[in-house]
Every structure is written in C-alpha cells, then in structure tokens.
Amino acid sequence: MRPLGLFRHGGLCRIxxxxxxxxxxxxxxxxxxxxxxxxxxxxxxxxxxxxLLDGFADLHRRxxxxxxxxxxxxxxxxxxxxxxxxxxxxHEGKFPQRPTFDALKDYRKRKYQTVGIVPDNxxxxxxxxxxxxxxLKLKTVHSYWNRxxxxxxxFSASLLSKTNANGIIKDFVQHxxxxxxxxxxxxxxxxxxxxxxxxxxxxxxxxxANIQFLKALGETFHQxxxxxxxxxxxxxxxxxxxxxxxxxxxxxxxEARQKFKxxxxxxxxxxxxxxxxxxxxxxxxxxxxxxxTEIFQGGIDATGTVVTMMLYELARNLPIQAAVYDDLIEKxxxxxxxxxxxxxxxxxxxxxxxxxxxxxxxxxSDAILSGYRVPKGTLVVGVTPIISRMERYFSNPLQxxxxxxxxxxxxxxxxxxxxxxxxxxxxPGRRIAEQEILLCVAEGERIAEITSVxxxxxxxxxxxxxxxxxxxxxSALLAIxxxxxxxx
Ligand code: HEM
Numbered sequence: 001m002r003p004l005g006l007f008r009h010g011g012l013c014r015i016x017x018x019x020x021x022x023x024x025x026x027x028x029x030x031x032x033x034x035x036x037x038x039x040x041x042x043x044x045x046x047x048x049x050x051x052l053l054d055g056f057a058d059l060h061r062r063x064x065x066x067x068x069x070x071x072x073x074x075x076x077x078x079x080x081x082x083x084x085x086x087x088x089x090x091h092e093g094k095f096p097q098r099p100t101f102d103a104l105k106d107y108r109k110r111k112y113q114t115v116g117i118v119p120d121n122x123x124x125x126x127x128x129x130x131x132x133x134x135x136l137k138l139k140t141v142h143s144y145w146n147r148x149x150x151x152x153x154x155f156s157a158s159l160l161s162k163t164n165a166n167g168i169i170k171d172f173v174q175h176x177x178x179x180x181x182x183x184x185x186x187x188x189x190x191x192x193x194x195x196x197x198x199x200x201x202x203x204x205x206x207x208x209a210n211i212q213f214l215k216a217l218g219e220t221f222h223q224x225x226x227x228x229x230x231x232x233x234x235x236x237x238x239x240x241x242x243x244x245x246x247x248x249x250x251x252x253x254x255e256a257r258q259k260f261k262x263x264x265x266x267x268x269x270x271x272x273x274x275x276x277x278x279x280x281x282x283x284x285x286x287x288x289x290x291x292x293t294e295i296f297q298g299g300i301d302a303t304g305t306v307v308t309m310m311l312y313e314l315a316r317n318l319p320i321q322a323a324v325y326d327d328l329i330e331k332x333x334x335x336x337x338x339x340x341x342x343x344x345x346x347x348x349x350x351x352x353x354x355x356x357x358x359x360x361x362x363x364x365s366d367a368i369l370s371g372y373r374v375p376k377g378t379l380v381v382g383v384t385p386i387i388s389r390m391e392r393y394f395s396n397p398l399q400x401x402x403x404x405x406x407x408x409x410x411x412x413x414x415x416x417x418x419x420x421x422x423x424x425x426x427x428p429g430r431r432i433a434e435q436e437i438l439l440c441v442a443e444g445e446r447i448a449e450i451t452s453v454x455x456x457x458x459x460x461x462x463x464x465x466x467x468x469x470x471x472x473x474x475s476a477l478l479a480i481x482x483x484x485x486x487x488x
Contacts, residue, residue, distance in 0.1 A: 021372045026077065028068035029059070036070030041222070049222050053357060053464035056383045066370040076379040077369065082393065082415035084369045085359070085382040089415075089423045093364030096425040097121040099379060103220035103227050103235055107242060108290070116290045117428075118298075121362075131283060131291055132428045134276050141431045142335035143272055147186045148436060151196075152443040155179040158196045160448070172311075173474040176304035176440075177207045183436045184299030188292050189252035190259065190271040206248070210300050213241035245297060249289040253278070295429065302355040303433045305470055307440050310349040312473040313400045314441070315452035320345065320402065325445050333442045344402035346437060350419035351388045351412075352400065352461065353469060358383050359421050385464065388417040398461040 031037050039045050040055065047055020059067045060080045067078040079085055098121065105119035117128045134140055155175075162169050169175065178195045181203055185193040195203030216237035220227055227235035256274050260267045268275045277288050314321040320341075327339040360381040367374045374380065389397045393416040394404060404412060420427040427433070444450060463469050 019371075020368050023068075023373055023375060023378075026066055026068035026372050026374075027063040029063075031070040034072070036072055036074075038071050041071070049218070050465055050467075052222075053383070053385055056358075057386050057464060060383070060386060064370075066372060074379060076381060077374055079369060079380060079382045080387055080390075081370060082387055082413045085384065085387070085415040085418065087367055087369055088359075088361050088363060088380045088382055091363040091365050091367040091376075092361045092423050092425070094424070095122050095126050095364075096423055097362040097364070098360050098425065099221070099362070101217055101221055102225060104217060104238055104242075106227075107235070107238055111239075111242070112246070112286050112290060114284070114287050114290055116287075116294050118294055128287070128291065129425075129428070131277065131280060132295060134273055135295065135428045136431055138336065138431055140272050141435055143269075144187055144432075145335045145435065145439075148183050149439050149443070151179065151183045151186065151192075152436075152439040154196050155182070155440060156443045156447050159444075171474055173304060173308045173470060174207070176307045177210075177300055178203055178304075179307065179440055180300050180303035180436060181207060183440075184296055184303070184432070187273055187432060188249075188296040188299070190256045190267075190274045191252065206244070207300065209241040209244050210297055212237050213245075213297070214301055216241070242293075245293045246289055249293045249296070253289060253292060298427075298429050299432065299436075303436050305355050305466075306346075306349060306353070306433070306437050308470065308474055309353040310346060310437065310441050311444060311450055312452065313349055313352070314345065314445070315450045317400050318449075318451065320400070321445065321450065328442055328445060333438060338438050340406055341402060342438060342442060344405040345441075346434065347405045347417070348400055348402040351394070351417040352398075353466060354385050354388065354417070354419045355466060356419065356421070357385060357466070359418055361425075382415075382418075384416075384418055385466070389461075390416075 029037050029040065032039065041047050041049070041052065043049075047058070056078060059069075059078060065079070065081045066084065067080075069076045069078065079088065100121055101119040105115045108115045108119070115124070117125060117132065120128065155178075159169060159175060162175065164170065178200075182193055182195040185191065185195070193199055193203060216234040219234040220232070220238065223234075226232050231239075253274075256267075256271065257278060259271075260275065260278060274292075277283070277291060280288070283291070314324065324339070324341050324345060327341045331337075331339040333339060333342065358381050360379060362379050363374065363376060365376050367380075369380070387393065391397050393413050404410065415422075420430040420433075460469060460472055463472070
C-alpha cells in the first residue's frame with residue numbers, strides 16, 4: 001500500500017491503492033484510436049456544441065457520477081457530484097489552471113505582446129490576476145453604488161418608454177446588455193457612456209462586437225485549431241472585436257489620465273479601481289488597457305443575461321415578486337445589505353440559469369474523485385448546470401423557489417451551484433455583477449409590476465442550453481404592466 005498524497009474532503013484521507021479504484025476503471029464511452037471520443041462532440045456527432053450539456057446529461061445517465069473521456073490525446077473527466085467539485089477545487093493549487101483560449105492568446109501575444117488574465121495559466125496568469133483582486137473588495141465596489149444606482153434608475157425609466165402598445169418590451173435582453181454596458185463603463189472608464197440615451201449607436205456596436213467575440217471564442221475553443229493553419233472567420237472576428245475594445249480602452253483611459261492629473265484626490269475617491277490600475281508602475285500602458293478591456297468585456301454578457309432571467313422568473317412568479325417588493329419596502333437595498341429574499345432570488349436565478357456551461361480545472365495533484373484515483377494534470381470538468389438541477393440536491397429542482405436559500409435548516413450543498421466558480425480563479429467581477437443585478441432588479445420592482453406574456457411551461461426549464469432559454473425568455477416575456485405601484 002503506497003500513500004501518494006493527501007486530500008481534504010470531509011477530513012484528511014490518504015490515497016489508498018487497495019480501496020480506491022484505478023483511473024482506467026472510470027466508466028465512459030469507448031475511445032477511438034487518435035481521435036478518442038472527439039467525434040461524439042463534432043458537428044456531425046451525437047452531441048454537437050449547442051447540445052453539449054444534453055450530451056453530458058446523456059453520459060451521466062449512461063455511466064453515472066463520474067465519466068471518463070478522451071478528446072484527441074487529452075484525457076478528461078466529467079463530474080456530476082458536488083463532493084467531487086469540492087475535491088476538484090481542493091486540488092487546483094496556487095495557480096489554478098483551466099483549458100486556455102489559445103486563439104485569443106495567440107492574437108494578443110502577436111498584437112500586444114501580453115495576453116491578460118482570461119486566456120492564460122500559471123505564473124503569468126497569477127501576476128496579472130493580482131492587479132484585479134481589488135474588484136472583489138466590497139468597500140471598493142460600494143463606492144460605485146450611487147453612480148450605478150443612477151444607471152439602474154435611468155434604465156428602468158427608459159424601459160417604460162420602450163414598451164409597445166400591448167405593454168411588451170421586444171428583445172429585452174438587448175436592453176439589459178445596454179444596462180450592463182453602461183454600469184460597467186462607470187467602473188472601467190470612470191464615465192457614463194450614455195448607452196441608454198444619446199450614444200445608442202456606439203453602444204450597440206460594442207454589444208454586438210461582444211456577442212460576436214464570445215461566439216468566435218467558443219468556436220475556436222471547441223473546434224480543431226484550424227486557425228493555426230489559416231486565419232479562419234472566427235479568428236478574424238477575435239482580431240477585429242479585440243481591436244475595437246482596445247481602441248475604446250486607449251481612448252477612455254487617456255481621458256481618465258487627464259482627469260487624474262487635474263485632481264488626483266477626487267479621482268482616487270471616485271474611481272478607486274481605475275486609479276489602482278493607472279497608478280500601478282508594474283504594468284505597461286498596454287497591459288493596463290488590456291486589463292480594463294477584460295473587465296469591461298467580462299461585465300457585459302453574463303450580467304445582462306442574469307438580469308433578464310431574474311426579471312423573467314419574477315414575472316412568472318407573481319407572489320414571489322410581491323413578497324420581494326414588500327421586503328424591499330420594509331428593509332431597503334443599500335450598500336452592504338440586500339433584503340434576504342431579493343438576494344435569494346438572485347441565487348435561485350443563477351442556480352437555474354448559470355451562464356457558464358460548467359467549471360473546470362487541470363488538477364495539480366493526484367485526487368480521489370468518486371472513489372477513483374485521478375492523476376495530476378487531468379482536465380476535470382464539473383458539470384454544475386446539471387448538478388444544480390438534480391432532485392438529489394434540490395427538491396422539486398425545476399421550480400423557482402428562492403426560499404431554499406433562506407431556510408437555514410435545509411441549505412443546499414455549497415458546491416451544487418457555483419455560478420461564479422470558486423477559489424483563487426473565481427470570477428473577479430462577482431461583487432460588481434451582484435451589485436449591478438440587485439440594483440437593476442430592485443429598481444425595476446420599485447417602479448412597475450413585471451409580468452410575463454407566456455404561461456410557465458416545463459419545456460422552458462428542460463432546455464439545458466442556456467442560449468435557448470434566454471431566447472425564449474427574451475421573446476416570450478417581459479410585458480411590463482405599468483400601473484405604477486411606485487412611490488414616485
Ligand atoms: C452574473 C455575472 C457573472 C457571472 C455568472 C460570471 C461567471 C464567471 C465564471 C463562472 C468564471 C470562471 C471562474 C472559475 O473558473 O472559477 C468567471 C471568470 C471571470 N469573470 Fe465573471 N461572471 C460574471 C460577471 C463578471 C463581471 C461583471 C466581470 C468584470 C467586472 C467579470 C470578469 C471575469 C474575469 C476577468 C474572469 C476570468 C478570471 C480568471 O481567469 O482569473 N465577470 N466569471
């Protein structure tokens with residue numbers, strides 16, 4: 001019996017070669033020579049990319065809580081048990097590694113000689129990541145409260161003018177993206193972009209570029225690296241959208257520098273995050289521009305999506321909406337405090353509609369996962385969007401029930417829903433996103449009763465593909481009945 005390592009998971013345990021099963025014994029589909037299981041996920045395969053999560057759910061049904069795959073030469077393991085997700089994070093090490101976005105990394109390296117945070121791993125990732133840890137400081141995030149609240153107020157008011165004759169807002173999510181763009185602009189550029197009024201055209205172009213960027217990034221990530229052979233369409237989109245974002249960053253950071261020169265004390269107080277970056281002598285000007293670009297882009301899509309899904313859930317669950325409204329009147333949303341029901345609605349929205357397809361790490365030490373020995377260096381994918389809908393961890397899982405996050409006796413498993421990831425590589429924008437979403441939903445609640453034009457259907461929840469749910473929500477949804485219950 002040869003103890004190889006230690007792991008923490010409900011206690012200290014040794015990897016035991018007698019009791020723990022070998023990696024080779026993990027069940028999974030049979031790999032073919034050279035390609036492994038990659039064909040299953042190819043455009044013609046059983047589980048093409050839009051059906052990735054359906055594919056993972058199918059693999060879970062066939063093989064159980066842990067499934068072994070081989071994508072080309074790369075071994076990987078899918079996890080469907082929150083205890084294993086916890087163990088995965090326990091084995092992430094000081095420099096948690098995710099699979100890299102090689103096409104983005106390649107372009108940034110060639111064009112800017114620096115790659116930023118998102119596509120990188122290892123010590124280089126760590127050095128860059130230290131510069132944005134300030135985003136997670138609550139006090140710093142709260143210093144933007146008033147300005148972001150003003151954005152939320154303007155957004156809600158602008159929505160009322162966007163309803164059609166039947167009180168319906170068309171393509172709600174596009175408006176939500178304008179909100180998230182305006183709100184993150186306050187932090188990244190220290191200014192209002194005026195996306196909700198005068199500057200619609202520029203903002204629409206940014207939103208569109210960001211959507212194209214994410215789609216192209218996904219394509220280059222999931223497909224064979226054709227871009228290494230020629231500049232594919234997706235690679236060109238990455239080039240052009242990155243250039244657009246960087247041009248904006250250069251322009252607005254220059255404006256911020258001027259503001260800083262004029263009155264450093266005021267700038268420090270009003271724009272602590274920008275100040276922190278601009279004043280950092282360890283970063284080159286390009287690195288500063290790139291970091292701001294990463295925060296800016298990180299802040300658009302997911303936040304707008306979650307705002308849409310949360311309002312949709314409240315629209316379909318009017319008694320909950322009324323209870324949230326009462327809670328808000330009584331307890332008031334303020335920096336450092338969110339009424340418990342509102343906060344629980346956000347958690348429940350993220351449980352049912354997580355924006356990430358899962359959470360992954362290349363583990364940096366041998367681990368025991370579901371009783372199998374998984375070697376260091378294996379790519380481990382926690383399929384959290386499926387776990388967070390399992391009856392085993394959430395009773396009546398397809399029901400929107402925020403109280404499950406309030407009832408202290410029955411709190412869910414802490415790793416069954418991890419929408420912002422976890423550990424040293426957790427989403428650095430988490431606190432900002434939470435603030436923006438809560439401000440926006442609270443403001444929407446304050447001025448209007450929000451209802452849905454569609455009846456609840458189980459089919460909606462059964463779509464595992466987030467994009468499909470978002471499209472249903474945004475087209476079927478948001479009628480805003482504006483018999484203002486407001487205190488205006
Ligand atoms: C509801 C909104 C959001 C959700 C659900 C979300 C979710 C996530 C997730 C799951 C990750 C990967 C974490 C991991 O691997 O452990 C991530 C990473 C990241 N997010 Fe967010 N995010 C949101 C908003 C934001 C915002 C507002 C920003 C910027 C202010 C941002 C910036 C980033 C960045 C830069 C990373 C890469 C971190 C790294 O690799 O070290 N995100 N996000």
